[in-house]
Amino acid sequence: MGEFELIAQYFTRPTRRAVLGVGDDCALLQMAPGMQLAISTDMLVENRHFFANVDPHTLGHKALAVNLSDLAACGARPLAFTLALALPRADPAWLQPFSQGLLALADEHDCELIGGDTTQGPLNICVTVFGEVPVGQALLRSGARAGDDIYASGTLGDAALALRALQGTLALAPQVLASARQRLEQPTPRVALGLALRGIASACADISDGLLGDLGHILERSGVGATVNTSVAITLLAARAYATGPHGSNGSSFSTEQALQCVLAGGDDYELVFTAPAARRGAVEAAAQGCGAAVTRIGVIETAAGLRLVNERGEPVENRFASFNHFPA
Amino acid sequence: MGEFELIAQYFTRPTRRAVLGVGDDCALLQMAPGMQLAISTDMLVENRHFFANVDPHTLGHKALAVNLSDLAACGARPLAFTLALALPRADPAWLQPFSQGLLALADEHDCELIGGDTTQGPLNICVTVFGEVPVGQALLRSGARAGDDIYASGTLGDAALALRALQGTLALAPQVLASARQRLEQPTPRVALGLALRGIASACADISDGLLGDLGHILERSGVGATVNTSVAITLLAARAYATGPHGSNGSSFSTEQALQCVLAGGDDYELVFTAPAARRGAVEAAAQGCGAAVTRIGVIETAAGLRLVNERGEPVENRFASFNHFPA
Structure with missing residues (x-):
């Protein structure tokens, strides 16, 4: 299968x-009057963002999901995306499920594939979404x-928990792992919630690198500080119900x-x-209910710079939760 | 240097x-009334699109140039771009010249960097341009x-000639190689020409995979055929003046x-x-002169499907010039 047959068969x-889609030098989009264009790009690299043996169908889903999540964080409605793909080889057994997973999520959000690039190279998936x-x-942040x-x-930390279980650093019962792994491999971008929060939320970011790290971006860009209640935050781990210390029920341990590490700094949520x-608590609750999303109040913004953690008694908790950094110092 | 310091230092x-640039979940663009957005994306992979030891400054230039070339082919005026970058390591000795080369060309075209992604992985540069x-x-094509x-x-084939010389399959005199290598490593996107051809050209594409292959895309999308004069086309090789058979002047050979292979199927032009x-020959000439670009009439569009080559006497020349294909059958 040649380069152009590949594009024609799987990605056209x-x-x-769109005014013009795949097949010309550029795609053409026409914005509706009064609208701004929101743009985000995310690159997924093998063995960095996903395991080499991951199901290509879920990988196709995730490649678009992580980008739609950025649109959600801005309260933007998805329109279209481009896909640049470096592949070691043109393998229909991989391309077929990958494109199906990708386009199924695209259809769900009425977000159309309008262009891209295909090249030979180490597996790399770069989606740019509009x-x-x-x-x-x-x-904004x-x-x-x-x-x-x-x-x-929603829930936080289960993706990181699944990652650790797959890496062998903790044990999860099969049904707990299956559920957590779903969160890792097929995240649900909160597009409807982002739209519902327009005019209500004062700032928003998506949680890709870890709750505290991404909240930190809001604090930095807003010039404020915050206190987060860790005893509330830990309840957001869906798998928590299964853990009861070093040898939990159902074989989870x-x-x-x-758990707290996963919730506060796990990432991939x-x-x-x-x-x-x-004053907008009622509006937040109504917005969340209107789109079937759970939201949990985990802290408060403060004038004093910095991010403080407290327990259920309001006592300070040491912040030892570093978010993901691709180039740690 | 951490991920966020890297972005702040080199790419912010x-x-x-733009309404909003680097640093939030999305960038925001506002289109002027009556305008459509043209979008293109190109991914450059080490050892596929460039040698591992290439000067990072020229690589930064090329990563944006190949994308601006797609805008030129559509007659679109550059506005902005995003950069997704997978890097083996955060190396200032590479990042500094790479970002300088990239942003120098961006400034030349008033095209601003509005967002991106940075990750650890095999070197991969994905630019999406607007x-x-x-x-x-x-x-359109x-x-x-x-x-x-x-x-x-302009001129055609010199980039491919330089590639072959660098790969050791032919010899070029030092000054010929330097000039051809400039074409390979620092191509000039024909943005001004693309703008000048609006309302004049009936179809347009940029030559990235090879003249005949890219012309073939026009023929396919337009439902027409063509005849190209190879004896005119070969004059487009700038280095031709230096070649005089198996042992040319100045050491070029x-x-x-x-030469014909490079001009017709070399790519990277x-x-x-x-x-x-x-009837628009005068308008084409005036458009080209107005922006200081040379244009050469190399053939004619015909009703009969297919691409035919002829020599200076109008006799058929066998088409043995296959363009680049990332996944040859």
Whole structure:
């Protein structure tokens, strides 16, 4: 299969919204009046973002999901995406399920593939995604103000827990691993929640590198600090129900410290961390319910710079939770 | 140097045109009324698109140039780009010249870096570029009509000649190699020519995989055929003046057959191949002169499907010139 047959067979579909899709030097998009274009790009590298033996169908899903998650964090509605792909070889047994997983999620969000590039090389998947947001309504990282509540959506830490189990550093019962692994390999971008939070959230980011690290970006861009309640945050780990110390029920075995590490610094969650004025608690709750997403209030924004952790009694907890860094010092 | 310091130091600059640049979940662009967004993405892989020891400054230039070339082919004016980068390590001795080469070309075209991604992995550079073009004025591959002239801009084949010399399959005199190598490593995207050809050219593509292959895309999308004059095309090789058979002047040595291979199928030229009605010859000439670009009429579009080659006497020449294919059958 040649380069152009590969593109034609797996990655070319009629466009519905774009003026021009795959097959020319450029794709063409026409924005609706009053809309701004939101753009994000994420690159996934073998053995860094995924295991070499990962199911290609879930990999196709994840490659787009992590990008849609960035649109969600801005409150942007998905429009289209491009796919640049370096492949060791043109293998239909890989390309077929990869493209199916990718395009199934694309269809779910009415986000169409409009262009890309295919080359020979070590497996590398680079998606650039485009969304629209009404002028001035994008959720930014820079809008958090002292007194705002801090929320996280969904569950946190299960992806990191699955990663550790797959790496052999902790034990999970089969059904717990299956559920956590689903979170690692097929994250759900919170697009509907991001849209519902427009006009309500004061700041928002998606959680890709770890809750505290991504919240840290909000604090930095907003020029504020925060206190996060770790005893609330730890309840966000879905697998927690199965852990009861060194030898938990059903064969799962991880410590409270490991659980907290996963929730606060695990990464790969693709949930949203966002802030909203305390006066908007009802609106936040209604927005979340309206799109079937759970949100949990985990802390508060403060004037004093820095990120403080407290336990259920309000006592300080040492912050020993470093988020993922591709080039650690 | 951590991931975020790396981004801050080398890839973050104030935005002039974008609503929001590097540092949030998404970048934000606002299109001017009446404009469409042109999008293209190209991925460069080490040892595939460039040698591992290539000067990082020229590599930065080329990574953006090959993308700007796609905008040129559509007649779009550059606006902005994103950069996704997989790096084996965060090495300032590489990052500094790479970012300088990249941003120097960006400044030349007033095209700003608005976002990206940085990850650890085998060296891979993925740029996605954004341009604007008035509604309905984009140059497409699909507009060629029987009777149209076929043109190529600039010089062709010298990049491929340099590649062969660097690979040791032919000899070039030092000054010829230096000049050809400049074409390989620092191509000049024909942005001004693409803009000048709006309303004049009937179809256009950039020459990245080889003249005949890229012209073939125009023929396919336009549902037409063509005849190309090889004795005119071969004059487009700038290095030709130095070749005089098996042992050319100044130590250069390549055959007419090798020269023709480089011109017709070499690739990496980043010139434009375009078509225009014969009645617009004066307009084409004026457009080219207006932006200081040479254009050469190399053939004619015909109703009969297929691509035919002829020599200076109009006699058929066998088409044995296959363009680059990343996944040859």
